[in-house]
Amino acid sequence: MTRGPSRVSTGGRVDRSRPVEFSLDGRSMRGFHGDTLASASLANGVTLIGRSFKYHRPRGFLSAGSEEPNGLFTLGEGGRREPNIPGTTTYIAEGLSARCQNGWPSVGLDFMSVNSCVAPLLAAGFYYKTFMGPTRGAWMFYEPFIRRAAGLGRGSYERDPDRYETRYAFTDVLVIGAGPAGLTAALTAGRAGARVILVEQDLLLGGSLLLEEATGPAEAWRQHIEMEIKSLPNVEIMRRTTAQGLYDDGTVVLVERREHLRPDPTKGEARQIVTTLRTRAIVFATGAIERPLVFANNDRPGVMLASAVRSYLNRFAVACGQRMVIVTNNDSAYSTGFDLARVGATVIIADLRREIDQSLTARTEALRIELVLGSAIVDVLGRKSVKSVIIAEAPRLSNASEHTRPAKGRKVDCDLVCMAGGWSPVVHLTSHGGIKPRYREDIAAFVPGGYARGQFGAGALGGSFGLGAAIREGIEAGRSAAASCGRNMPPNQLSVLAPNIEDAVAQERYRIEPIWHLPHRRRAKAFVDFQNDVTVKDLTIAHQEGYTSVEHLKRYTTLGMGTDQGKTSNINAFAIMASLRDVEIPATATTTFRPPFTPIAIGALAGRTLGRHFRPTRRSPLHDWHLNHGGEMIEAGLWMRAWWYRWAGSDVGSAYIEEMRLVRNSVGISDISTLGKIDVQGPDAAELLNRIYVNGFAKLLVSKARYGVMLTDDGAVLDDGTTTRLSEFRYFMTTTTAQTGEVMSWLEFLLQTAWMDLQVHVTSVTDEWAGMVISGPKARAALELALPGHDVSNATLPYMGCLEIDLDGVPLRLIRLSFSGELAYEVYTPADFGVRLWEHFLTRAAPLGIRPYGLEALASLRVEKGHVAGLELDHRNTLDDLGLGKMASKEKPFVGCELRKRPSLQSSDRWSLVGIECLESEKRLRGGSILFAAAESIEGHGRGYITSVTWSNELEKFVALGLYQGGLIHEGEQIVCAYPLKGEQVKARIVAPMFLDPTGERLRV
Amino acid sequence: MFDRKSAIVGAMSPHGCNGADGHRRVRIGEAIGWDLVQIAAFAATSLELESTLRSIFRLDLPTNTGEVLNAGDLRLLKTGSEQYWIVIPDGDDLLRDLVVSVRPDVGAVTSLSHSRTRIVVEGSAARDLLAKGIALDLHTDVFVPGRFAQTGLHHTPVVIYRSGPSRYELFAMRTFALSVWEWLIDASLPFGYEIVAVGRDPLA
Amino acid sequence: MCPICGERDYTEFRYGGDATKPRPSRETADPKVWHDYVFLFDNPKGLHREYWQHVLGCRQWLVLERNTATNEPGESRLARMDVVTCEGEPK
Incomplete structure (x- = not known):
């Protein structure tokens, strides 16, 4: 006689006309379209599919669904390799390659099973005790061994070639779960006219209906309802989609898996799609998961959940064994026995209860099933597969403690053991919002503790395990959900055809006795959490050591912390802990349910947010010109900026010096389009500026520009820039590139929350204007060549003056400002004209030798001139720290004016702006160097640091700006600039932060 | 040029x-080939701006943010409680007209075409x-x-x-x-x- | 929820601080008043009023009621219609 699982010749919902080839551990196998990796493996006679986490015990499939703790595989090769994927929820596709996990060299012959011998080492609290206690040193010794031995699959270091998508969606009603309750809820809400999305993690709709025979009335009903739903254009069905989490305001995150469709990333097909779904109403119809029973060696391959065995038979046409023993504490397992007996298996039912319903007894007799009431399985024999079990008298107490010695029993040969410990409603999602589940004594299970507004439950989730109840509740939930979205429907349209299933009535009277833990020998292992190898003994240790709260129990024993999150183990553990503490189960409560319901690939959450789509890139209107003309680009926040140009050198170090020389000696042009620009208009525009800048703006004349600094309320410098008065009521403000967004929001905040009386409007025009600066002693000559017929003389356009001109229909804004310290003009033009104007300047001023210069030179020129910029403005320093204290007006209050006077900000010890010049000609200064006084030992945080550095052509040495404790009090003193990363120490001197043209003659020529 | x-x-x-x-x-x-002009009222001038715009366009303005008024080539979007966007074919003189017609103490006119x-x-x-x-x-x-x-x-x-x-x-x-x-x-x-x-x- | 644009994704908004505290008038020269306004905040459990800006939308600053214990949002109004002003100070 054959032993173990095999495919039966008829029935099931697999498509026998579509064979599928796949490989398991390199062995080629065949299954059918519609098979999961689990059902196909079982059909091929494979029962041993993994080794356990800690003890490396042989394991087989426990379940047929997403609760599977044992049957985890590593799927795919190379960058597609993905570990710890349940075979029970993976549909086979042509060419699928799967590997068993945690066995070396193979799961059949696993050297690591010696762990079973060192088991005492790995008991509950092992990690904590080893890390924290006096044995901490021992961890160093154990670690490599433990790390190699314990664990599951391994990920890949290669890039995942697949594509993932994320999207937003909206619906009136979301129905989660397409069992009988969910199907009727979706149909009802859909008929009422609501927009409905029905999600089902399975490939097929039907839920528990799929456990029924594939040719019976249940199937006919299922197909009929499915057709009805599909006929409604306002109902969208999402298969292979898991509702992973419930968030605020009815937001649900869905993950759709499409691996079984073999998506091609080059065609844009996604492997997984994450949907952020906003709902107005939700119907939870998530069903229930069957619990195992806890007895000795209950983890042997061939010990399975009764409902799973039924699923494999009726859904996949796989008989999991020929001789089976069912051990149960409730009625639902009988259907499995009946169905297997019908296909010729020998069935023994050991019912822990002493009394059962007469109708069940009658049917067992009719099918020649041996029924042993009041009995339990006390041990399982066989290592890699079940050989036999010991059946003995069941305990009378509701939960036997570990020390109850089993009564002497009889040995029964078998190849399959079915456990039926009752059903746990899938309360995960309903609990994500913080509503704690509630224990129901009559069904010995936790049900949702309630529903938030607009949320409804139906079917087994609420503890109604009968089909009739599921349908009734589904209709009611669907109706209520639609009504809560304003879609009401007359009651006479509510009828949904009910199926004629003989079990339907029987299931209405679900009876359970809360016995889960069966007696066993003291040394035998009885597993509670299969994935994390947590046994009854571990729970006992946790109890003895005081970790009795479920949250402590969980963390101390790792119970429920695996990839299955304890879907099959938690309730059993809580029950056993309750019994150890001698309290009722409700007193132990449950652990906190958190998203996700099942593991999500990080790639799916990232979606297409990868590579160049990781974040948006901001480009100047001149971007392409730079690229096409030897510009090397650098990231600056989201911006790409021209860093240096190839005309000036072959690397940044040589090029920027050459570009600086150009600007100091003749004329250069640089892209400043990235500056923040704000259009400030209105009768009170001057008043607004006067309030936010530390210096006076009330009297700024039309066509004049002024440098200004603004503070935050706490007195720190927020930003600096220039503002130009274009007309009586109109100003053009520029901000630093980095602070644009902040300044804009800050102005809007003040205008909308504090100064509502001001007649001003601000608009960001950063993108409207291309900006370029022409600087150098020949800058005016360049302008004269480029703008013939326009007077740009010192008289018409003086330093800090502005001129708006029209260049053959193109508006230009010329503002004479200088960041570099040279004669310079900022020129703005509407962005679409930017490139043409830039080229125009380069062409017309070519006789002067004009060339472009980049960000490095731009930033270095200002260092030489001693202008502060983003690197100095660190949001902690004050006006005084930056040597700008004299700018602060005494005539008017301005933002930050009171708190900048705080005593702590007045200390003479503050890190303030200094100039630094290098004293060692063969060495260089570096940005970020830590500053120490000359004779000080080089350790700790020092007295300051260098913010920015440049080579000075003028001084023929490196010069820098920095922040130094006490600032210019130390002018003239020698210091040491330490750069520990390169082990450098350079002698330098504190000087005034102005290395060039201190009187500003060059600006005013 | x-x-x-x-x-x-x-x-x-x-x-x-x-x-x-x-x-x-x-x-x-x-x-x-289009231009975009933003027109915004100041805190106390929304009614005045509305009547100015009504007299320029000779049409009723949209009342809610998100609504659009289409008039020939012109499209007027209400972008805020007292703010509008006007999209017109480029070269249209409307922008110039607006700058002239909307007094600077009544509304802010900003070109956003680029x-x-x-x-x-x-x-x-x-x-x-x-x-x-x-x-x-x-x-x-x-x-x-x-x-x-x-x-x-x-x-x-x-x-x-x-x-x-x-x-x-x-x-x-x-x-x-x-x-x-x-x-x-x-x-x-x-x-x-x-x-x-x-x-x-x-x-x- | 934006009173101008309607219900929107939270990613369109930026948080802007406690909206229950009145901003001192500009002329206030008492550093203690400014200190308290800038640095001292209650951290209430339950209903709270907060500033939010609809940055990826109409750019209006809002005052949103939010329950800090449940994260449940309440009424949202334009800040300029709903701001707390200093007692006695003309608005």
Whole structure:
């Protein structure tokens, strides 16, 4: 006689006309379209599919669904390799390659099973005790061994070639779960006219209906309802989609898996799609998961959940064994026995209860099933597969403690053991919002503790395990959900055809006795959490050591912390802990349910947010010109900026010096389009500026520009820039590139929350204007060549003056400002004209030798001139720290004016702006160097640091700006600039932060 | 003298790519040749500005943000409680008229013609494409053709105007436009796309 | 929820601080008043009023009621219609 699982010749919902080839551990196998990796493996006679986490015990499939703790595989090769994927929820596709996990060299012959011998080492609290206690040193010794031995699959270091998508969606009603309750809820809400999305993690709709025979009335009903739903254009069905989490305001995150469709990333097909779904109403119809029973060696391959065995038979046409023993504490397992007996298996039912319903007894007799009431399985024999079990008298107490010695029993040969410990409603999602589940004594299970507004439950989730109840509740939930979205429907349209299933009535009277833990020998292992190898003994240790709260129990024993999150183990553990503490189960409560319901690939959450789509890139209107003309680009926040140009050198170090020389000696042009620009208009525009800048703006004349600094309320410098008065009521403000967004929001905040009386409007025009600066002693000559017929003389356009001109229909804004310290003009033009104007300047001023210069030179020129910029403005320093204290007006209050006077900000010890010049000609200064006084030992945080550095052509040495404790009090003193990363120490001197043209003659020529 | 150069001109070669099912279910192009003017009232001048605008356009203004007034070539979008966007063909003298007619103590007139890039997306998959990045319910009953919304796409602010049941216009920030464009093209891959030549109405 | 644009994704908004505290008038020269305004905040459990800006939308600053214990949002109004002003100070 054959032993173990095999495919039966008829029935099931697999498509026998579509064979599928796949490989398991390199062995080629065949299954059918519609098979999961689990059902196909079982059909091929494979029962041993993994080794356990800690003890490396042989394991087989426990379940047929997403609760599977044992049957985890590593799927795919190379960058597609993905570990710890349940075979029970993976549909086979042509060419699928799967590997068993945690066995070396193979799961059949696993050297690591010696762990079973060192088991005492790995008991509950092992990690904590080893890390924290006096044995901490021992961890160093154990670690490599433990790390190699314990664990599951391994990920890949290669890039995942697949594509993932994320999207937003909206619906009136979301129905989660397409069992009988969910199907009727979706149909009802859909008929009422609501927009409905029905999600089902399975490939097929039907839920528990799929456990029924594939040719019976249940199937006919299922197909009929499915057709009805599909006929409604306002109902969208999402298969292979898991509702992973419930968030605020009815937001649900869905993950759709499409691996079984073999998506091609080059065609844009996604492997997984994450949907952020906003709902107005939700119907939870998530069903229930069957619990195992806890007895000795209950983890042997061939010990399975009764409902799973039924699923494999009726859904996949796989008989999991020929001789089976069912051990149960409730009625639902009988259907499995009946169905297997019908296909010729020998069935023994050991019912822990002493009394059962007469109708069940009658049917067992009719099918020649041996029924042993009041009995339990006390041990399982066989290592890699079940050989036999010991059946003995069941305990009378509701939960036997570990020390109850089993009564002497009889040995029964078998190849399959079915456990039926009752059903746990899938309360995960309903609990994500913080509503704690509630224990129901009559069904010995936790049900949702309630529903938030607009949320409804139906079917087994609420503890109604009968089909009739599921349908009734589904209709009611669907109706209520639609009504809560304003879609009401007359009651006479509510009828949904009910199926004629003989079990339907029987299931209405679900009876359970809360016995889960069966007696066993003291040394035998009885597993509670299969994935994390947590046994009854571990729970006992946790109890003895005081970790009795479920949250402590969980963390101390790792119970429920695996990839299955304890879907099959938690309730059993809580029950056993309750019994150890001698309290009722409700007193132990449950652990906190958190998203996700099942593991999500990080790639799916990232979606297409990868590579160049990781974040948006901001480009100047001149971007392409730079690229096409030897510009090397650098990231600056989201911006790409021209860093240096190839005309000036072959690397940044040589090029920027050459570009600086150009600007100091003749004329250069640089892209400043990235500056923040704000259009400030209105009768009170001057008043607004006067309030936010530390210096006076009330009297700024039309066509004049002024440098200004603004503070935050706490007195720190927020930003600096220039503002130009274009007309009586109109100003053009520029901000630093980095602070644009902040300044804009800050102005809007003040205008909308504090100064509502001001007649001003601000608009960001950063993108409207291309900006370029022409600087150098020949800058005016360049302008004269480029703008013939326009007077740009010192008289018409003086330093800090502005001129708006029209260049053959193109508006230009010329503002004479200088960041570099040279004669310079900022020129703005509407962005679409930017490139043409830039080229125009380069062409017309070519006789002067004009060339472009980049960000490095731009930033270095200002260092030489001693202008502060983003690197100095660190949001902690004050006006005084930056040597700008004299700018602060005494005539008017301005933002930050009171708190900048705080005593702590007045200390003479503050890190303030200094100039630094290098004293060692063969060495260089570096940005970020830590500053120490000359004779000080080089350790700790020092007295300051260098913010920015440049080579000075003028001084023929490196010069820098920095922040130094006490600032210019130390002018003239020698210091040491330490750069520990390169082990450098350079002698330098504190000087005034102005290395060039201190009187500003060059600006005013 | 100078021609206008769009922010995404470099990406504009007309071509296409079939989707997974062999079709091209979105068409994407850039609309050029238009001007955009923003008009905003100050805190105390909204009524005065409204009456000024009514007298210029001789039409009733939209009352709610998100509503659009179409009058010939002109499109007026109400972008805030006292703020409007006016989209007109370029070269129109309206901007000059507005600057003259709207007194500077009544409203702020700001040209934004160069600040935005106008991307047109059309086709049976247009809504699915945009739903990948726009957190708005684009169902026709909710986001009704003829309306617009100010929202975000690819972390940047965009104005999305639904000019037909399966036709959308996106006003993206100019400096982010190429990034948004690249995002759209990549997101279109599974649907199949056709890039249409630039024009005043590229998909006409 | 934006009173101008309607219900929107939270990613379109930026947080802007406690909206229950009145901003001192510009002329206030008492550093203690400014100190308290800038640095001292209650951290209430339950209903709270906060500033939010609809940055990826109409750019309006809002005052949003939010329950800090449940994260449940309440009424949202334009800040300029709903701001707390200093007692006695003309608005």
